[in-house]
Each structure stands twice: as structure tokens, then as C-alpha cells.
Amino acid sequence: MAEKRVYLVDDEAAVRRSVGFMLKTSGYEVESFESGEAFLKAAPHLPPGCVLLDVRLGAMDGLxxxxxxxDKGVVLPVIIITGHGDVGLAVRAMKAGAVDFLEKPFEKAAVIASLEQALRHNDGRAELNRLADQARAQLNGLTPRERDVLNGLVEGQSNKVIAYDLGISPRTVEIHRANLMSKLGVGSLSDALKIAFTARMADLAGAAPAPSEPA
Structure with missing residues (x-):
């Protein structure tokens, strides 16, 4: 089934075997590529699906x-696979239009959930808008200052840089960061960033942006 097709791009044979097997036994059609160059050569001719793309490849990285x-005009939703310490790269990928990112090691349920979200990009914009609205509703529970801190984190800034920009202490930034993660119901910075990017997802897909909030 085209809507269950995954293109796995990873330069580690063990990862291609294990993740490929996991997805195939979960009902997905999987085509694996050992390099970014090999994938790009085939990409213009591939049927609809989504891309599971390792950010750390060989000569040509995931970004x-x-x-x-x-540049080739290939429209396939991309999920970035990152290792420990690659969250900054994942943020850059999300800004460039990736729909999600997964940190290694990842659980099967997390991969499946991410793929189902990515594949909705092939089903029309209505579902994307629904997911974005849901994420925006979560963000609406934050105070303006918590939103400021989250925006700084989305930009890849450190607590010290955010504190300097906002005119508050790094300790206060840490408190706001802990509070916003608690309100969002997440246990990691990665999950908080995913909510922030999901809120922007419809905009990245070309939908009209949500009305701006009053200052």
C-alpha cells in the first residue's frame, strides 16, 4: 500500500536491518538506502510514502x-533520526520542514506514531491543521514568559542566551523551562520542541498562519 511505504536512509547496515524488519512486521513496505546520494538518485521516481532519514550519514548528511x-521538487514527508547530542541538528531539520524527529534508541511505538503522523501529509491538509490546532491549544496554556523561553529553545539558544535576551537570570529561565514542560505534559526538551513545531506544521505546509496573539 502506497500510504504505508517508508524510505529508510541510514548508512549503518545493522540499523537498516533492524528498523526495516520492525517496520515490515508492522505492515509497512520498506525500501532501504545506504547513503543520501543513493536515495536522491531514486527519489524523483519513488511513489508516495515518507522518509526516515538519519541526520548523521557519510559524505552527505541528512540536512x-x-x-x-x-531543490529537486520532491515532496515526501521527512522524519529525522538523531543520536544523542544531535537535538540542535534536529531543530534545524524541523525548521527546514521535517515533520518530526526521533532520538536513538527509540521504541517501536514511537516510530509507528511518528510515521502515522508523517503519512498524514499525503492525505491532505485538514488533518495537518487539526494536529497544529491541537498543539497550539497546548501552547495557549503557557504564560507569555514561558512562551518566550520556549521560543528561545526552538531557536536553539542556551539558557544563558535566553536569560540575557529576556533580561532575567539563568535560574529564572530554568524555572520557566521546568514549568512549561510540566504544563505541556512532557518529560524532555525534545518532546516540548515537537509540540512547538507541530503548532507551526500547517504553516510550513503552506496553510494560513494562526492569528497572532496580543502583546
């Missing part, structure tokens, strides 16, 4: 592959 897809 370069993602940009090359855009």
Missing part, C-alpha cells in the same frame, strides 16, 4: 539530503 529533496 543536505533534505535540502536536495526540496
Amino acid at each position: 543536505a539530503v533534505q535540502q536536495a529533496l526540496k
